[in-house]
Amino acid sequence: MELAREHKVRPTYYAAALDLKGKLCAVIGGGIVAERKLKGLLEGGADRVRLVSPEVTPGIAALADGGNIILEQRDYQESDLANVWLVFACTHDAMLNAAIALAANRRGIWCNVTDDAASGSFISPSVVRRGDLLLAVTASGASPSLSALIRTELERQYGPQYIERVERLRQLREYVYKTQKNERVRREVLRLAAEGTLMDDGAAGTLGLDEWYAVLLEITIGRQME
Numbered sequence: 001m002e003l004a005r006e007h008k009v010r011p012t013y014y015a016a017a018l019d020l021k022g023k024l025c026a027v028i029g030g031g032i033v034a035e036r037k038l039k040g041l042l043e044g045g046a047d048r049v050r051l052v053s054p055e056v057t058p059g060i061a062a063l064a065d066g067g068n069i070i071l072e073q074r075d076y077q078e079s080d081l082a083n084v085w086l087v088f089a090c091t092h093d094a095m096l097n098a099a100i101a102l103a104a105n106r107r108g109i110w111c112n113v114t115d116d117a118a119s120g121s122f123i124s125p126s127v128v129r130r131g132d133l134l135l136a137v138t139a140s141g142a143s144p145s146l147s148a149l150i151r152t153e154l155e156r157q158y159g160p161q162y163i164e165r166v167e168r169l170r171q172l173r174e175y176v177y178k179t180q181k182n183e184r185v186r187r188e189v190l191r192l193a194a195e196g197t198l199m200d201d202g203a204a205g206t207l208g209l210d211e212w213y214a215v216l217l218e219i220t221i222g223r224q225m226e
């Protein structure tokens with residue numbers, strides 16, 4: 001196993017955000033790592049998760065009461081991958097994790113291998129969620145601790161107020177797309193709105209949508225006439 005690992009080329013990762021709604025996901029293993037991956041799946045919108053493990057943490061047992069999780073308290077078997085879209089291999093058995101990876105890769109299933117990232121097809125970033133704002137950090141396996149520390153910094157920098165801020169930006173964007181047909185003006189208005197939001201500008205937080213739009217439009221047109 002170790003030999004195979006040393007000979008693997010270190011991957012360069014492509015960042016993506018996955019829509020898991022309606023897709024069957026699987027977690028193999030029921031320890032602390034499995035619990036973290038399971039929570040990540042649920043927070044990320046997964047609504048169908050199969051978890052297979054003879055033993056599970058109390059945290060997993062509590063989450064399994066929620067209804068979206070099919071808990072199978074037994075050893076993994078390859079048929080557990082049937083109809084699965086994405087799988088986490090997180091048992092403490094390296095040979096078993098490698099076998100899950102092999103089976104998943106053969107079937108074209110997205111696969112995360114917690115003890116040997118390169119044998120899977122994706123890794124988990126450290127994540128901050130503020131409504132629609134999703135901040136994800138990864139050090140590509142070089143240092144999960146660094147990712148977690150940067151995540152804490154981001155949590156401080158982008159507080160819970162961003163939930164509402166981003167929701168207002170979405171509403172403004174919908175409004176602007178309906179009312180402004182000039183693409184250049186629209187783009188500049190939306191850029192200014194995002195800038196004001198980041199700078200905690202009063203108009204971004206307090207004005208009604210139509211008033212906020214009017215202010216942004218005035219600045220945009222003023223600038224274009226300069």
Ligand SMILES: C[C@@]1(CC(=O)O)C2=NC(=C\c3[nH]c(c(CCC(=O)O)c3CC(=O)O)Cc3[nH]c(c(CC(=O)O)c3CCC(=O)O)/C=C3\N/C(=C\2)[C@@H](CCC(=O)O)[C@]3(C)CC(=O)O)/[C@H]1CCC(=O)O
Nearest residue numbers: 114115117123124125126138139140141142143144147148
């Ligand atoms: C970010 C986070 C997301 C998550 O899991 O949700 C995550 N690991 C987290 C924490 C963490 N993991 C470990 C420690 C102990 C310190 C240390 O070893 O450094 C800590 C720190 C802690 O616990 O605070 C141990 C560890 N991790 C991996 C191995 C195996 C190996 O390196 O081969 C070992 C050795 C196991 C052993 O000893 O046997 C592998 C991976 N861990 C990854 C992700 C992927 C790379 C992401 C990246 O580099 O950015 C990758 C490659 C695959 C994957 O799991 O997807 C989450 C923080 C969440 C948060 O707090 O925000």
Ligand SMILES: NC(=O)c1ccc[n+]([C@@H]2O[C@H](COP(=O)([O-])OP(=O)(O)OC[C@H]3O[C@@H](n4cnc5c(N)ncnc54)[C@H](O)[C@@H]3O)[C@@H](O)[C@H]2O)c1
Nearest residue numbers: 029030031032033052053054055075076090091092114115
């Ligand atoms: N990627 C990461 O972030 C990270 C962090 C720490 C550890 N790890 C690695 O993750 C692995 C798991 O760590 P842990 O702390 O959760 O371990 P753990 O010992 O707490 O849990 C292992 C789980 O595997 C289950 N299991 C054992 N045999 C199984 C089988 N045949 N089928 C299904 N499930 C089976 C056990 O029931 C148990 O729930 C270890 O290999 C560790 O090296 C990864």
